Amino acid sequence: MDYAFLKVTAGAIATFALYSILFKENSFYRFFEHVFLGLAAGYSMVAIWQDTLYENWWLKMFGQPATATATEVAGYWPYALLVPIGLMGYFVFSKKNNWMSRIPIGILLGLWSGQQITNWWRTFGPQILGSMKPIIPNDFSRFTVPAQSVRDASGALTPLPPDQLEIIQNTVYPSVAISNVVFLVTLLSAMSYFIFSYEVKGKFMTGLNTVGRWMLMMGFGAIFGNTVMARFALVIDRMAYVFIEWGQQNLLRVLGGG
Amino acid sequence: MSIAERMMNVDRRILYMILAVVVSGALFIPVNIPATPDDSSAGVYVGLSEIPQDKVLLIQSDWTLSTRGENLGHFEALLRVVMGQNRKFVLYSLADPQAPQVARDALRVLNAERKDRGLEPYILGQDYLDLGFFPNAENTAQAMGSNLRNLWANRKTKSPNGEIDIWQSPVLQGVSKIEDIGALVVVTASNTIDIAIQRLSDKVTIICMCTGVTGPTVLPYFSTGQLKGLAIGLKGVYDMELLMTYGMNDPASGENKITNPKYGVAPKLENSNTYGRGRQYYGALHGALALIILAIVLGNVAMLTAKKAEAA
Amino acid sequence: MLDSLAFLALPPNSGQLIGAVIGALVFGAVVIIALQRVPANLRRPIVVAFTFIPGLFWVLKWLVPEPINRGPNDIPNGPVDAMGFWFQDNVTVVNDIANTTAAFLLGLGIFSLLRVHLGRAVKGKKGAFYSSVLLVCLVSMATLGFINWNQRTFNDPDNRLADEANWGPVQYGFDLLFGGLFQQMEAVMFSMIAFYILSAAYRAFRIRSVEATVLMGSALILMLSLMGAVDFAISGVINEASDGDPGSFLNNFKLTVIADWVKAYLQVPSLRALDFGVGLGALAMGLRLWLGLEKGGVS
Numbered sequence: 001m002d003y004a005f006l007k008v009t010a011g012a013i014a015t016f017a018l019y020s021i022l023f024k025e026n027s028f029y030r031f032f033e034h035v036f037l038g039l040a041a042g043y044s045m046v047a048i049w050q051d052t053l054y055e056n057w058w059l060k061m062f063g064q065p066a067t068a069t070a071t072e073v074a075g076y077w078p079y080a081l082l083v084p085i086g087l088m089g090y091f092v093f094s095k096k097n098n099w100m101s102r103i104p105i106g107i108l109l110g111l112w113s114g115q116q117i118t119n120w121w122r123t124f125g126p127q128i129l130g131s132m133k134p135i136i137p138n139d140f141s142r143f144t145v146p147a148q149s150v151r152d153a154s155g156a157l158t159p160l161p162p163d164q165l166e167i168i169q170n171t172v173y174p175s176v177a178i179s180n181v182v183f184l185v186t187l188l189s190a191m192s193y194f195i196f197s198y199e200v201k202g203k204f205m206t207g208l209n210t211v212g213r214w215m216l217m218m219g220f221g222a223i224f225g226n227t228v229m230a231r232f233a234l235v236i237d238r239m240a241y242v243f244i245e246w247g248q249q250n251l252l253r254v255l256g257g258g
Numbered sequence: 259m260s261i262a263e264r265m266m267n268v269d270r271r272i273l274y275m276i277l278a279v280v281v282s283g284a285l286f287i288p289v290n291i292p293a294t295p296d297d298s299s300a301g302v303y304v305g306l307s308e309i310p311q312d313k314v315l316l317i318q319s320d321w322t323l324s325t326r327g328e329n330l331g332h333f334e335a336l337l338r339v340v341m342g343q344n345r346k347f348v349l350y351s352l353a354d355p356q357a358p359q360v361a362r363d364a365l366r367v368l369n370a371e372r373k374d375r376g377l378e379p380y381i382l383g384q385d386y387l388d389l390g391f392f393p394n395a396e397n398t399a400q401a402m403g404s405n406l407r408n409l410w411a412n413r414k415t416k417s418p419n420g421e422i423d424i425w426q427s428p429v430l431q432g433v434s435k436i437e438d439i440g441a442l443v444v445v446t447a448s449n450t451i452d453i454a455i456q457r458l459s460d461k462v463t464i465i466c467m468c469t470g471v472t473g474p475t476v477l478p479y480f481s482t483g484q485l486k487g488l489a490i491g492l493k494g495v496y497d498m499e500l501l502m503t504y505g506m507n508d509p510a511s512g513e514n515k516i517t518n519p520k521y522g523v524a525p526k527l528e529n530s531n532t533y534g535r536g537r538q539y540y541g542a543l544h545g546a547l548a549l550i551i552l553a554i555v556l557g558n559v560a561m562l563t564a565k566k567a568e569a570a
Numbered sequence: 571m572l573d574s575l576a577f578l579a580l581p582p583n584s585g586q587l588i589g590a591v592i593g594a595l596v597f598g599a600v601v602i603i604a605l606q607r608v609p610a611n612l613r614r615p616i617v618v619a620f621t622f623i624p625g626l627f628w629v630l631k632w633l634v635p636e637p638i639n640r641g642p643n644d645i646p647n648g649p650v651d652a653m654g655f656w657f658q659d660n661v662t663v664v665n666d667i668a669n670t671t672a673a674f675l676l677g678l679g680i681f682s683l684l685r686v687h688l689g690r691a692v693k694g695k696k697g698a699f700y701s702s703v704l705l706v707c708l709v710s711m712a713t714l715g716f717i718n719w720n721q722r723t724f725n726d727p728d729n730r731l732a733d734e735a736n737w738g739p740v741q742y743g744f745d746l747l748f749g750g751l752f753q754q755m756e757a758v759m760f761s762m763i764a765f766y767i768l769s770a771a772y773r774a775f776r777i778r779s780v781e782a783t784v785l786m787g788s789a790l791i792l793m794l795s796l797m798g799a800v801d802f803a804i805s806g807v808i809n810e811a812s813d814g815d816p817g818s819f820l821n822n823f824k825l826t827v828i829a830d831w832v833k834a835y836l837q838v839p840s841l842r843a844l845d846f847g848v849g850l851g852a853l854a855m856g857l858r859l860w861l862g863l864e865k866g867g868v869s
Contacts, residue, residue, distance in 0.1 A: 014755045237327030292798055
């Protein structure tokens with residue numbers, strides 16, 4: 001039995017064990033659930049040290065002596081002050097002084113808060129701009145957007161030359177204008193659903209509110225469809241792991257003496 | 259008990275079993291299913307192909323095996339394109355302590371694949387850098403935008419010439435600030451793409467490959483150009499594999515050519531495997547989606563039938 | 571690095587540096603002891619100050635002009651430029667503070683898990699066996715992980731351990747626990763939701779209202795558009811009817827065209843409206859937290 005087989009077999013057994021909960025609660029599942037939690041916590045300890053504290057804190061605090069290929073780096077002792085700040089977080093378990101755990105959390109929240117104004121504009125500025133779409137057509141010669149590609153000699157589609165494409169893509173045909181109106185109505189009605197600062201009264205506002213609710217459902221439908229794809233992809237991957245990676249590529253190989 | 263009532267009370271375990279059987283069966287018959295790559299996925303492939311050859315890429319790998327079914331396919335497709343085009347890259351993670359190790363394991367497999375094709379494997383310190391995990395995503399991304407050189411100052415990497423400062427490595431030659439980077443590619447299963455857009459979108463081209471769950475909330479960024487490309491979920495993986503195989507508007511692909519007037523020509527990928535998990539899983543995804551659509555329809559038919567019977 | 575803090579730098583491995591670090595730790599311990607004796611009415615102002623000052627760094631950084639095209643050997647041109655240099659240099663320090671503090675807080679979760687399960691295992695309470703399993707796995711993974719890190723960092727200058735052919739028992743053990751068990755189990759845990767979604771869709775996704783019908787219609791269009799084979803079949807029929815003319819009006823009824831329209835003109839604006847709402851909420855919350863206006867927190 002080689003290592004590759006041992007590794008993939010361990011994974012397959014764990015997969016069967018955890019899936020057994022779908023049938024009913026059992027101790028096989030419970031055992032592997034605790035194995036999972038233990039390994040997760042153990043790995044987090046390693047990762048926090050090797051990928052974060054060692055590089056961002058330890059080496060900065062103690063510096064690095066010169067080597068054959070690198071120059072000396074000085075140490076900055078004030079980094080040691082991060083130890084008491086970090087340890088204050090552990091006062092969350094103290095009945096008397098648990099307020100101190102708010103200090104490191106406050107530092108992180110403060111840093112996050114200070115970034116919000118510029119971040120908001122960088123995120124939503126282009127989106128506000130992108131929502132200003134033309135709703136009056138500038139070409140009534142046809143209703144829909146003309147074809148942007150032609151068939152070549154082999155029968156395959158080929159895009160038109162760039163100058164022609166630029167004209168087509170920047171022209172507002174009636175169908176584009178109608179689509180843009182739909183876009184704006186959707187955006188504004190869905191936003192109106194979040195107006196909580198005054199009472200929604202009158203036919204227009206209640207109607208807009210109702211349309212907004214329907215439009216939000218359109219968005220939630222997209223979220224649902226994509227979520228279904230995502231979750232099914234994970235099951236497909238698990239089945240591929242068990243039946244192909246373990247069964248076909250390893251179990252059959254070992255049973256066949258390969 | 260009527261048929262409708264029986265249908266409505268079917269044991270959940272039967273449904274689970276049907277799903278397992280449908281997806282497992284489809285996995286054994288991998289076929290090339292014809293599909294049209296989404297505009298957003300095409301943006302990923304064309305965007306990567308348009309980056310000048312001498313520019314380094316930042317790859318922010320923010321996924322673990324919890325989303326292996328989607329993100330491993332994204333990551334493999336991305337590295338196949340990047341390595342197939344002989345580009346240098348810097349790998350790091352902002353989302354999860356496990357993420358760097360998962361990326362390293364995937365990179366090891368792809369390096370073995372290159373060796374099998376008679377190509378030189380990617381070497382740490384020479385072709386790529388591995389900077390590990392930064393737990394505070396918000397501040398790290400903010401600092402990357404403000405002062406990349408200082409942020410990564412004095413970091414060491416292994417290399418064929420022993421341990422060196424990362425700024426001495428060929429990977430970061432010509433880079434002193436984030437604007438010198440070719441593109442930031444975020445492979446993610448969480449909101450770290452929002453964090454990157456909030457802090458870096460006005461300084462560097464951003465490309466995203468994300469899970470289906472994250473995709474809808476990221477889609478508005480693609481429509482405004484804040485993202486150059488966006489591959490969503492398993493369909494995004496398969497789109498990438500098709501684009502690697504046939505290119506975009508590439509005349510060399512003949513009658514199989516993928517055409518999209520919104521983009522220029524991006525040649526197909528030579529010297530690399532193109533099909534992978536996307537092709538293997540896409541048929542099974544068809545089965546699973548057909549099953550849930552059928553389940554929704556049958557559930558509603560059963561409800562309506564039961565209602566009718568009740569009224570009668 | 572850290573030019574503006576050069577006066578705090580000391581040579582590595584020097585007695586001065588080690589002494590200064592110990593001094594800083596002792597000072598930190600004194601501060602913690604002192605904070606325990608702080609009167610209740612001063613606690614809130616202290617937490618608010620620790621929140622406000624870090625946030626002020628970023629706010630001030632944006633108010634001070636950023637140095638333009640600054641090279642590695644440039645010196646500031648006047649006091650305003652010097653401030654710009656200072657803020658730009660100390661972004662790294664602020665980032666180190668954030669990452670290190672976050673790392674210490676991540677350890678809190680592990681500490682909490684250990685506290686609960688160690689107590690249960692030692693006292694032989696109900697579930698002691700499972701708690702012992704958890705602890706054994708935790709210790710095994712941590713031990714192998716640290717030894718593996720130590721060997722790779724200090725005893726492998728040529729990066730030979732990147733190649734599986736050069737692995738020893740530690741690398742195999744770590745890889746078995748991490749890649750063979752832990753990562754696979756995580757994948758299983760997340761994939762299980764698919765089974766529940768199928769069951770829920772069958773039992774509860776009913777067209778009982780206009781909202782539910784719209785949601786279902788939107789989801790169905792999206793799911794069908796993800797199926798390339800369905801799109802291919804519909805496109806085939808349309809191409810047949812239009813003789814493959816790319817300018818035919820019939821092309822507008824292809825599944826990808828319909829799905830793209832629904833995505834671009836209905837789904838994207840509705841999701842954008844949601845984002846605007848969430849974004850405004852986050853901005854308001856950010857300001858409230860930074861300025862200490864948020865009630866609660868410190869009791």
